[in-house]
Amino acid sequence: KAGVTQTPRYLIKTRGQQVTLSCSPISGHRSVSWYQQTPGQGLQFLFEYFSETQRNKGNFPGRFSGRQFSNSRSEMNVSTLELGDSALYLCASSPSLSSGANVLTFGAGSRLTVL
Amino acid sequence: GESVGLHLPTLSVQEGDNSIINCAYSNSASDYFIWYKQESGKGPQFIIDIRSNMDKRQGQRVTVLLNKTVKHLSLQIAATQPGDSAVYFCAENLHPSGGSYIPTFGRGTSLIVHP
Numbered sequence: 001k002a003g004v005t006q007t008p009r010y011l012i013k014t015r016g017q018q019v020t021l022s023c024s025p026i027s028g029h030r031s032v033s034w035y036q037q038t039p040g041q042g043l044q045f046l047f048e049y050f051s052e053t054q055r056n057k058g059n060f061p062g063r064f065s066g067r068q069f070s071n072s073r074s075e076m077n078v079s080t081l082e083l084g085d086s087a088l089y090l091c092a093s094s095p096s097l098s099s100g101a102n103v104l105t106f107g108a109g110s111r112l113t114v115l
Numbered sequence: 116g117e118s119v120g121l122h123l124p125t126l127s128v129q130e131g132d133n134s135i136i137n138c139a140y141s142n143s144a145s146d147y148f149i150w151y152k153q154e155s156g157k158g159p160q161f162i163i164d165i166r167s168n169m170d171k172r173q174g175q176r177v178t179v180l181l182n183k184t185v186k187h188l189s190l191q192i193a194a195t196q197p198g199d200s201a202v203y204f205c206a207e208n209l210h211p212s213g214g215s216y217i218p219t220f221g222r223g224t225s226l227i228v229h230p
Contacts, residue, residue, distance in 0.1 A: 004158070033217075039123075043159075043204065043220040056217050090158050103149060104218070106158030 025093030
């Protein structure tokens with residue numbers, strides 16, 4: 001089956017602009033999580049969506065937001081971009097079984113460069 | 116390819132050697148651990164997992180050891196191959212009081228395999 005698909009793969013923005021990233025999870029997976037990956041901070045959790053609701057949120061400012069649609073596809077948005085937002089943004093999906101922690105399946109990421 | 120680990124610990128080995136990658140986790144209440152592998156230009160991929168009621172689990176060429184006393188995980192790769200070159204992350208999962216598991220990722224170790 002198809003994996004997690006993220007678009008766009010690469011994008012360049014300037015400070016003050018906003019950006020929207022898209023993620024299509026594996027078919028049947030209902031949970032979508034977003035991570036920011038930078039060389040200095042590693043993988044940091046942004047938020048998790050399940051059944052169109054934000055279920056968990058990391059420690060990021062309100063400029064970072066997301067949503068999930070009824071087909072489980074998710075988008076994240078970053079407004080008023082700063083240079084420090086340059087990073088690889090990773091989306092991961094999981095079946096979110098009630099039995100406990102699930103393995104995440106990651107997409108290849110969207111590489112954002114802010115100039 | 117993507118550069119995701121400019122400041123990571125690095126392990127260099129010769130092809131055919133065994134590799135051991137270590138990880139210290141932070142929360143003694145974490146009860147589920149996963150190792151992920153991230154190749155250049157890709158998102159992290161699941162390698163192997165272990166629950167806290169076990170101290171060892173074996174997969175194909177990989178073994179994970181868990182020492183809860185000192186909060187330490189290790190990933191052993193037997194007969195390391197050039198294709199094993201990647202960044203390796205451990206992730207700890209804390210059973211939530213409510214809601215879902217959100218993994219916390221380690222900083223990662225870059226494994227370089229020389230032919």
